[in-house]
Amino acid sequence: MSQQKPLILVSNDDGITAPGIRNLIEAVRSLGEVVVVAPDSPQSGMGHAVTISKPLRLNKTDIYGDILAYQCSGTPADCVKLAVDKVLHRKPDLMVSGINHGSNSSINVLYSGTMSAAMEAAIEGIPAVGFSLCDYAYDADFSLSAQVARKIAQNILDRGLPASTLLNVNIPKLVAHEFKGIKVCRQAVAKWKEDFDERVDPNGRKYYWLTGQFVNNDKGDDTDEWALANGYASVVPVHFDLTAHHAMPVLNSWDYSLS
Amino acid sequence: MSQQKPLILVSNDDGITAPGIRNLIEAVRSLGEVVVVAPDSPQSGMGHAVTISKPLRLNKTDIYGDILAYQCSGTPADCVKLAVDKVLHRKPDLMVSGINHGSNSSINVLYSGTMSAAMEAAIEGIPAVGFSLCDYAYDADFSLSAQVARKIAQNILDRGLPASTLLNVNIPKLVAHEFKGIKVCRQAVAKWKEDFDERVDPNGRKYYWLTGQFVNNDKGDDTDEWALANGYASVVPVHFDLTAHHAMPVLNSWDYSLS
Numbered sequence: 366m367s368q369q370k371p372l373i374l375v376s377n378d379d380g381i382t383a384p385g386i387r388n389l390i391e392a393v394r395s396l397g398e399v400v401v402v403a404p405d406s407p408q409s410g411m412g413h414a415v416t417i418s419k420p421l422r423l424n425k426t427d428i429y430g431d432i433l434a435y436q437c438s439g440t441p442a443d444c445v446k447l448a449v450d451k452v453l454h455r456k457p458d459l460m461v462s463g464i465n466h467g468s469n470s471s472i473n474v475l476y477s478g479t480m481s482a483a484m485e486a487a488i489e490g491i492p493a494v495g496f497s498l499c500d501y502a503y504d505a506d507f508s509l510s511a512q513v514a515r516k517i518a519q520n521i522l523d524r525g526l527p528a529s530t531l532l533n534v535n536i537p538k539l540v541a542h543e544f545k546g547i548k549v550c551r552q553a554v555a556k557w558k559e560d561f562d563e564r565v566d567p568n569g570r571k572y573y574w575l576t577g578q579f580v581n582n583d584k585g586d587d588t589d590e591w592a593l594a595n596g597y598a599s600v601v602p603v604h605f606d607l608t609a610h611h612a613m614p615v616l617n618s619w620d621y622s623l624s
Numbered sequence: 625m626s627q628q629k630p631l632i633l634v635s636n637d638d639g640i641t642a643p644g645i646r647n648l649i650e651a652v653r654s655l656g657e658v659v660v661v662a663p664d665s666p667q668s669g670m671g672h673a674v675t676i677s678k679p680l681r682l683n684k685t686d687i688y689g690d691i692l693a694y695q696c697s698g699t700p701a702d703c704v705k706l707a708v709d710k711v712l713h714r715k716p717d718l719m720v721s722g723i724n725h726g727s728n729s730s731i732n733v734l735y736s737g738t739m740s741a742a743m744e745a746a747i748e749g750i751p752a753v754g755f756s757l758c759d760y761a762y763d764a765d766f767s768l769s770a771q772v773a774r775k776i777a778q779n780i781l782d783r784g785l786p787a788s789t790l791l792n793v794n795i796p797k798l799v800a801h802e803f804k805g806i807k808v809c810r811q812a813v814a815k816w817k818e819d820f821d822e823r824v825d826p827n828g829r830k831y832y833w834l835t836g837q838f839v840n841n842d843k844g845d846d847t848d849e850w851a852l853a854n855g856y857a858s859v860v861p862v863h864f865d866l867t868a869h870h871a872m873p874v875l876n877s878w879d880y881s882l883s
Contacts, residue, residue, distance in 0.1 A: 412672030412701070413734045420823070420831040442671070442735075447832065450818040472747060474866055475672045476701075488731060488815050512882045520878045527871040529813075547880035551867040554788075556747050559709040564679070572679040573706065575698075602871035607733055608810040612786040612861035619779045621806035623771045 371397030371458035371522050374448055374486065378408040378441045378465065378478025382428065385464035388507035389496065390429060392515040393461055396522060400457075401429060402448035404478075405436035409467075411478040413485070414440045423447055441482035449489055459521055460486035463496035464510045466503065470535045470589040470599060471553040471581065480533055484605055487531035492521045494532040499593060509544055510536040513598050516547070533601040537593045545596035552601050553588035555581040630656030630717040630781050633707055633745065637667040637700045637724065637737025641687065644723035647766035648755065649688060651774040652720055655781060659716075660688060661707035663737075664695035668726075670737040672744070673699045682706055700741035708748055718780055719745035722755035723769045725762065729794045729848040729858060730812040730840065739792055743864055746790035751780045753791040758852060768803055769795040772857050775806070792860040796852045804855035811860050812847035814840040 373393055377386040381403035390399060405424070422438040435452060437444045445460065465479040474480045479495045486493035494517055498510045513536050526532070533552075537544070562574040581590045589599035632652055636645040640662035649658060664683070681697040694711060696703045704719065724738040733739045738754045745752035753776055757769045772795050785791070792811075796803070821833040840849045848858035 407677065410674045410676040412670070412674070412740065414671040414673040415669045415735055415834060417669040417834055418666065420833050421820075422829075422831055443834065446818045446834065446836075447820060450820050451822070451832070472864065475743070475747075475864060476674055481671065484734070488734075516880060516882055520880075524878065527868070527874055530868045530871045532875075533866075541882075544882075547882075549872055549875045551869065551872075552865050554865070559705045561680075561706060561709050563710070570681075572681055573710065574679050575674060575676055575702065575705065577705075600875060601866075602868040602875055603866045604868035604871075605731065605734060605866070606811050606813070607792075607860075607862045607864070607866075609786070609789045609861040609863035610810065612789045612863075613808055613810075615786055616791075616808045616859060616861055619783065621775060621779075623775055623800075623803075623806075 372455060373397045373399045374457040374460040375399055375401045376403045376441055376444045376462050376482040378404065378411060378482065380404050380407045381436045383466065384503065385466050385507060388511045389461055389464045389514055390432060392511040393518050396518055397458065399432050400453060401432060401434035402437060402444045402452055404441060404444060405438055408440055408478045410476050411440045412476050413442055413481040415442050416440055421447065423451065441478040442485040445482050445485040457491050459518060460491045460493040461518055464507055464514060465497035466505060467497065467501040468499040468535055469495060469497040469533060470593055471555040474533050474552065474603060483531050488605060492526045494521060494534055497535045498538065499535060500538040509539060509541055513547060530602050530604055533603050534598060535589060535593055536598045537596060539596060543596060548592040548597040548599060550589040550592050550599045550601050551587055553581055553590035554583040555579060555590060631714060632656045632658045633716040633719045634658055634660045635662045635700055635703045635721050635741040637663065637670060637741065639663050639666045640695045642725065643762065644725050644766060647770045648720055648723045648773055649691060651770040652777050655777055656717065658691050659712060660691060660693035661696060661703045661711055663700060663703060664697055667699055667737045669735050670699045671735050672701055672740040674701050675699060680706065682710065700737040701744040704741050704744040716750050718777060719750045719752040720777055723766055723773060724756035725764060726756060726760040727758040727794055728754060728756040728792060729852060730814040733792050733811065733862060742790045747864060751785045753780060753793055755793045757795045759797040768798060768800055772806060789861050789863055792862050793857060794848060794852055795857045796855060798855060802855060807851040807856040807858055809848040809851050809858045809860050810846055812840055812849035813842040814838060814849060
């Protein structure tokens with residue numbers, strides 16, 4: 366009996382036609398059998414949204430030639446759920462998400478559709494990783510990112526991942542000779558300082574665009590932000606048990622009697 | 625100089641007219657000055673989505689009488705960001721989200737708009753808590769939930785919360801005399817098993833509704849699922865550092881050289 370090739374599910378949040386996902390498909394296609402299920406339109410900032418108030422569409426597309434590919438009207442998390450339930454006939458050996466056009470380091474992991482696709486796969490028990498290039502440009506140079514993605518994907522296929530853990534990989538906007546290597550990091554303590562852009566529509570009514578400034582308050586040299594600022598790609602292991610175990614003793618000291 | 629009353633921001637994901645938020649406002653209004661900024665339409669399942677591809681509307685409404693209230697066209701996370709940047713003139717002392725119509729226990733914390741509003745507030749440094757009643761009905765009985773919400777809110781105002789920690793509070797569908805009390809818990813290890821409902825539209829094309837079954841694989845008696853099944857309200861401390869620190873040694877043993 367011949368050994369099956371690893372089954373690799375690919376998704377993203379920039380949409381199925383984005384250069385980032387095209388580069389990711391190319392980076393991993395020789396590692397196994399690739400199946401793509403990705404949003405039919407950009408879904409940046411969708412976080413871990415799922416679509417429950419309207420139905421979903423799922424349509425086959427031949428844009429990636431002989432690679433089986435579907436575009437879905439839902440969110441990145443929807444894409445993974447549909448792939449698992451309706452497209453794939455066995456559990457994938459690996460799920461890769463991205464390559465995102467723009468950073469998903471630090472607190473951005475929470476807002477990121479790219480990472481929510483990977484997290485949804487991890488919840489399903491599929492070894493999963495999200496890749497993001499720190500360059501928002503449509504025509505960004507994905508060559509270094511593709512090399513990093515291939516190396517990480519190969520590692521996961523060879524060694525697996527610790528239980529209930531996925532990876533958040535960010536790649537700096539550098540060319541190969543400036544690149545220092547890959548570094549395992551923790552999520553930096555940072556946030557967005559909102560600054561809504563207030564405008565007035567042609568009917569005289571106000572509206573707001575979400576803008577803001579990323580503020581890194583973390584001085585550590587073991588964070589993803591430090592790594593990216595110093596020429597490294599960052600690998601942050603991520604889990605989805607959000608319990609703040611360290612806070613439990615304090616909370617157990619509270620008075621909970623209802624009057 | 626008179627002491628200022630605590631400033632309490634209220635939001636939710638079921639929309640500003642939902643009975644759950646009305647009950648929450650009533651529960652906390654005597655604890656301080658209440659300001660409401662909530663979605664103008666239901667936003668269940670929005671996870672930590674933010675709106676970046678279209679502008680937001682923010683409109684004052686008098687549905688809560690003398691309580692300052694705004695409805696927003698965005699997600700729960702957008703509501704909190706807009707409240708902080710455009711509505712409030714000082715940092716709130718407390719942010720309360722809900723009361724959600726339906727459970728947000730266990731893995732649902734990731735998909736929950738209710739919890740993402742609270743998490744966004746916590747990222748802003750505001751002590752925050754999300755409340756959910758394990759009853760999806762529009763006309764659910766919120767009386768026990770309101771008592772629990774008031775008690776937890778009072779505790780937070782009196783004692784604060786550990787740094788970078790918010791609370792996920794779920795209340796069982798019980799009447800007061802069946803209720804056993806409030807229990808501090810960890811997030812249960814559970815997942816949704818997808819089962820998309822496949823249908824055909826009047827034009828003969830397939831579409832899918834997301835449905836599924838909640839599967840709790842966690843036998844522990846220290847989880848939120850255990851508490852809710854045994855007559856308790858669950859309080860899970862939640863944090864937004866998703867780093868799986870325990871996985872770092874394994875990942876540091878990998879080969880990361882690019883060929």
